[in-house]
Structure formats: C-alpha cells, structure tokens
Amino acid sequence: MNLFKISLWSLAILIVAVFLAPLVYHTSPHELNSAEILSAPSWSHIFGTDRLGRDILARVLQGGQVSLLIGFASATISVFVGLMVGVTAGYFRGAVDKTTTIVIDLFLTFPTFFLLLAIISYIDASAVVLVLVLSITGWMGTARLIRSLSYEITDKPYIDILNIAGVSRLKILVKYYTPIISPILLVSWTFAVAGAILAESGLSFLGLGINPPAMSWGGLISDGRAILDIAWWVSFFPGFFIFVVTFCLFQILDRLQHDIEK
Numbered sequence: 001m002n003l004f005k006i007s008l009w010s011l012a013i014l015i016v017a018v019f020l021a022p023l024v025y026h027t028s029p030h031e032l033n034s035a036e037i038l039s040a041p042s043w044s045h046i047f048g049t050d051r052l053g054r055d056i057l058a059r060v061l062q063g064g065q066v067s068l069l070i071g072f073a074s075a076t077i078s079v080f081v082g083l084m085v086g087v088t089a090g091y092f093r094g095a096v097d098k099t100t101t102i103v104i105d106l107f108l109t110f111p112t113f114f115l116l117l118a119i120i121s122y123i124d125a126s127a128v129v130l131v132l133v134l135s136i137t138g139w140m141g142t143a144r145l146i147r148s149l150s151y152e153i154t155d156k157p158y159i160d161i162l163n164i165a166g167v168s169r170l171k172i173l174v175k176y177y178t179p180i181i182s183p184i185l186l187v188s189w190t191f192a193v194a195g196a197i198l199a200e201s202g203l204s205f206l207g208l209g210i211n212p213p214a215m216s217w218g219g220l221i222s223d224g225r226a227i228l229d230i231a232w233w234v235s236f237f238p239g240f241f242i243f244v245v246t247f248c249l250f251q252i253l254d255r256l257q258h259d260i261e262k
C-alpha cells in the first residue's frame with residue numbers, strides 16, 4: 001500500500017473517529033475532576049487530563065469536530081467563490097476581467113494571516129465567524145488559477161462556435177468548462193482545507209479563536225503551552241491530530257497534482 005492510500009485511509013478513519021467516537025466514549029469534555037488534575041495518560045484517561053481534571057481525549061474529539069467543520073466549510077465556500085470569480089473573468093474577459101483582476105490583486109496585497117488577525121481582533125470569534133473570515137481571505141488563489149484555466153478554454157475554437165450558434169452561456173460553462181476545471185478545483189479544495197485548519201489553529205493558539213467553553217485543536221494546544229514542561233500531553237495530542245490531518249491532506253494533494261500533470 002503506497003503513501004497515498006495510507007494517507008487517504010488514515011484521514012477517513014480519523015474523521016470518522018472524531019465524529020462518531022463521542023457516541024461511544026461518553027466522558028464529558030467539560031467535566032471537572034479535582035482528584036485527577038494533570039493526570040498522565042493511563043487506562044482511565046487515555047490522553048491524560050488537563051489542569052482542571054478534564055479528559056483530554058474527550059476534548060480532542062470535540063475540538064476536532066469544530067476544527068474539521070471550520071476547515072471543510074471555509075474551504076468549500078472560498079473555493080466556490082474563487083470558481084465563480086475565476087470563470088467569470090476568464091469567460092467574459094474585457095472590463096469584467098480587468099475589474100476582477102484588480103479586486104484579486106487588492107486582496108493579495110495584504111498578508112493573509114495579518115488580515116485575519118486584524119479582522120478577528122474586532123469581532124468576537126465563533127465557528128461561523130471563523131468560517132466567514134477564512135473564506136473571505138482564502139478565495140484569491142483559486143480565483144487566479146481558475147481564471148488562467150478559463151482563459152485557455154475560452155480560446156478553444158469550439159467555444160467560439162458554440163457562442164455563434166447561440167448556445168446559452170450557462171450550458172457552455174456547465175458542459176464544457178466543468179469537466180476540465182473539476183480536477184484543478186479538487187486540488188484547490190484539498191489545499192484550502194489544510195490551510196484553513198492551520199489558520200484556525202494559529203488564531204486559536206494566539207487566543208483569537210473560538211471562545212470557551214467551545215474548543216478547537218488550536219485552542220487546546222494553547223491551553224497546555226504554559227504547562228508544557230510538566231504536562232506535555234495537554235498540547236501534544238491536539239497538535240498530533242493537526243499534524244496527521246494536514247500531512248494526509250498534503251500527501252493526497254501531491255497525488256492529485258501528479259495525476260493532473262499526467
């Protein structure tokens with residue numbers, strides 16, 4: 001079994017575990033236990049406990065649901081926006097393309113992470129807010145890529161023939177653009193998911209993520225950074241899950257890019 005299949009299966013198993021394991025593992029992620037504060041990993045607490053005696057495994061599972069949902073939702077929205085903007089610019093060209101390009105360049109002028117920090121600093125973060133903010137700051141790369149690809153498709157002689165024949169623009173876009181763009185779109189989406197999870201984790205680690213009692217993997221890492229020398233497990237396990245997810249996504253991304261280049 002090659003690395004791609006291992007990554008694909010590992011990611012699928014992890015996602016299923018994060019969303020379904022809480023149905024079997026009934027320990028509350030919010031339950032305080034003063035008798036087991038900072039307990040090391042053991043059979044009673046597989047991932048150990050934090051400074052308030054809360055079970056780390058239960059918190060990692062619940063935090064993972066939030067992190068993954070934010071990653072998938074924001075990536076889907078940003079890729080969809082990038083698709084619409086890129087296809088519009090590449091198909092209509094002219095003034096539409098020039099205006100779109102200026103807008104894309106304006107967004108790209110600002111460093112993405114600092115733009116995220118600036119926005120989140122003035123808004124109380126929640127899962128919905130983070131999805132919207134990550135979507136707003138993550139569509140430009142997809143838009144530029146799709147715009148370039150749409151330009152190539154629009155230059156095809158059969159597209160001119162279809163336009164002259166009076167075929168509707170919607171039918172042209174759906175029937176002739178979609179099959180060519182779809183593989184690139186899948187690559188962009190995979191990259192966007194990994195980027196969104198890392199961005200959310202970075203914001204939460206800096207204290208600008210989801211507000212307690214809600215949690216995410218980045219927030220859980222932040223909770224343990226002050227006690228890393230005496231309770232490594234508090235930060236290690238959520239960080240390990242972030243590593244596994246992003247590593248698997250990038251391995252899948254490499255395989256998709258390799259298949260497209262063929």
